[in-house]
Amino acid sequence: MTGPTSQEIYSAAQNMADASPSDRALMFDGLGGESWPADPEPAAYDEFDWTVRLYGLTARAPSQNAAIEKWVKSALTLHRDRKAARATDGRPDCPYNGSAPLPSVSTRVAEAA
Template identity: 75%
Template sequence: MPPTPQEIYATAQNMAEASPITRALIFAGLGGEFWPADPKPATYDEFNWTVRLYGLTEQDTTQNAAIEKWVKSALRLHQDNRSARAADGRPDCPYNGAALLPPASTRVAEAT
């Protein structure tokens, strides 16, 4: 079963706060894949590192830069796929999925 957008977002938040070496270790520990730049590149894309985790793939000139790009795209993922229901766009909002307010005509008790 693939991870939910909330799990991807939480992973990206943890990685955003980590140091570059810790970020790479977290990435690898979660099953992330790395493809280094070709030592003798023949085309432009062979100059770049490629990283992939949870179906998101990013490229950049260094491993750290590629992981940083992955983190940024993972943080934007929940906004791009419109799966977040919170008004502020955060998937971890405590009001996600809250019941609707009762109609304005509902009578309530008043404190005296």
Template identity: 35%
Template sequence: MAASRQQIYAAVQDMQDRDRFSQAMLLWSLGGKITPGSIHCGDRFDFDAMQWHVALLNISASGENMPSALDAWIRAARLFHTLDGSRRATDGRPDCPYSGQAPLTKPLPASAPKNKPFQQLA
């Protein structure tokens, strides 16, 4: 299932305002995955094996260590959001199906229940 534009925007906004540990915990709680680089001594000259990889909401990024991989994911998600053409022209947020309004609440009952006494104010 593909992530919606609102989910990506909210994740980026929430992640960039946190410290490194909280970013990693948020990524984990949203269902993301952090794959550490290899610690095998034979891989130390293999650039791809030493890279950390971060994947969340169908966006992947990599870096030399965990902080740089998280920063790369934030940049990639922000770039994904910037290149999307369905944003609002005024503030850059993704279009909302409700146009900023909350969904309608349930309608009130048509009449008062008949089994409860009714008091009328004078």
């Protein structure tokens, strides 16, 4: 079984970035995200924070909304960290892939004889 592609992670992060905090939490849970609340009696420093995980990415913050927001920011830059960006604009799904646009349909081209 393979994991989600960079495009799927990027798309989910974009949708969550545009949503309100309550909708973002619902989207996160709907995609299979996991979250762990802060320990009510923390014994170590890392037990003060909420932890969220989705698509293999983990984020921590003092609240669940902040942790999901941190996850979204890291998911939006994941393809750059993996060097999977396909063009100068940095999106993983760029239609040009670094090449020039195609000429218009009315452009005459030479035919091989």
